[in-house]
Amino acid sequence: MKDYKQEVSKGCERCIWNNSCIGSKLLEYAPYIKIFQSHILSVNDHVFNTGDTLSTLYVIKSGAIKIYVTNHSGDEQILNFSLPNDVIGLDGYDSDQYVSSAIALQTSSVCAIPLVEVKKILNEVVPEWLLKLALDNFKRHGRNISLLNKKKAKSRMAAFLIDTADNCKSLGCSGKNFELSMSRDDIGNYLGLASETVSRTLTQLQQEGWVKMERRQVTIVDIPHLSEAAQHR
Amino acid sequence: MKDYKQEVSKGCERCIWNNSCIGSKLLEYAPYIKIFQSHILSVNDHVFNTGDTLSTLYVIKSGAIKIYVTNHSGDEQILNFSLPNDVIGLDGYDSDQYVSSAIALQTSSVCAIPLVEVKKILNEVVPEWLLKLALDNFKRHGRNISLLNKKKAKSRMAAFLIDTADNCKSLGCSGKNFELSMSRDDIGNYLGLASETVSRTLTQLQQEGWVKMERRQVTIVDIPHLSEAAQHR
């Protein structure tokens, strides 16, 4: 997807998504932007890969694209199935790499929007705090999925504890020692487990020596092992 | 939470979140806005309820708030645990009611921002297409959670089919008849099920007479029953 033969400036006017597509709206707003011609993808062609330099957003024009991440033991986790009119590639907005991969499920076509231009406009127009609000939501979305799609209770609990610890740390506390504000029931509801399972899993994690628990008071002892458990689906 | 005694304009300057809080940023941006004094909540106090008129956003100053929805058979589904500095209440932005409920898990305090003012600024400043992008993401987030937190395979599949049908409909097709672009493997991965379970569940749904399937071609026959199945956790 390196070479674009033709700009789409003209194409947009004839595109069936012209009225709803981000790309054409962007063009109205800043006509000087170069949006590149819809690119045809065959089944199993990648639009981008995790770790690739993030320089382009894509708007799907036709087909279907699978968005997924791969953990370091090679398991694939699908985040989303994106359809025409969806924008993909935004998830790494504040890093400079894609944090997910995108692959075509059908013959598809996408239009490419240079991210630099989008960023420029965003920075000019949108107050920083607002951008942060939107981005935070983006990230939470990803985190949530990765919590819920684990198959084993142990992985979910481990992921939940790490997530909670991270949240706590970003609020200024140690990150190893914190208090859960919710009941086992609530945790179970959130993670899709019975509260008894939450209880059992927590004692199990204690027996492994990875955490210590005293009622709702949590101490994380062995972060490496806990993280590893959280990776397993 | 109807009466606010005191504006927080002064309070913001002394608040520990002053530099990162949306409220204070908003004030810098539009000093005329009235943000209301941090309000103290006891355990199990509601911040807002599903269906309440959406007129206020809340920024959490201290404590922890549980965000949840209740389906019509009364089951609670927790969407999130929100912590200090989080903004809550945005999820119904483009309707005029809250679409979730918020309840304090601990003694907490929140500041109230009138949504009218935020909307006014957003509309002035942020291009409509951009707003749509952010909101769409919001909604997808909610949909995803409600897919993944079902306990039974049948509910997940039903919810998945309905969701897919809706997506399809919003792209202009019938909404009763569509083609899945992904394999059973992918569906299983996405829903956290084995592909065999996906297969079995689909044949089960067919035997119930709720859908017809021909390879990846889906026909939804009995929407009421399917929707009902999708509700059950």
Place this chain on the structure above:
DNA sequence: CGGCGTGTTGATGTATGTCAAGCGGAGTGG
């Protein structure tokens, strides 16, 4: 002390994962 809410632990049932075999359509090559 007694009652209540919350959490733990045990016994049992069940839904779903796993392994394995077989089916059927789509594409390929003869």
Place this chain on the structure above:
DNA sequence: CCACTCCGCTTGACATACATCAACACGCCG
């Protein structure tokens, strides 16, 4: 055009993780 193969899907048999039901322990508060 037919046979062959491959891949995705289905179906069955079995194993297992988790839900459910139930009893009980603990801290909290009156």
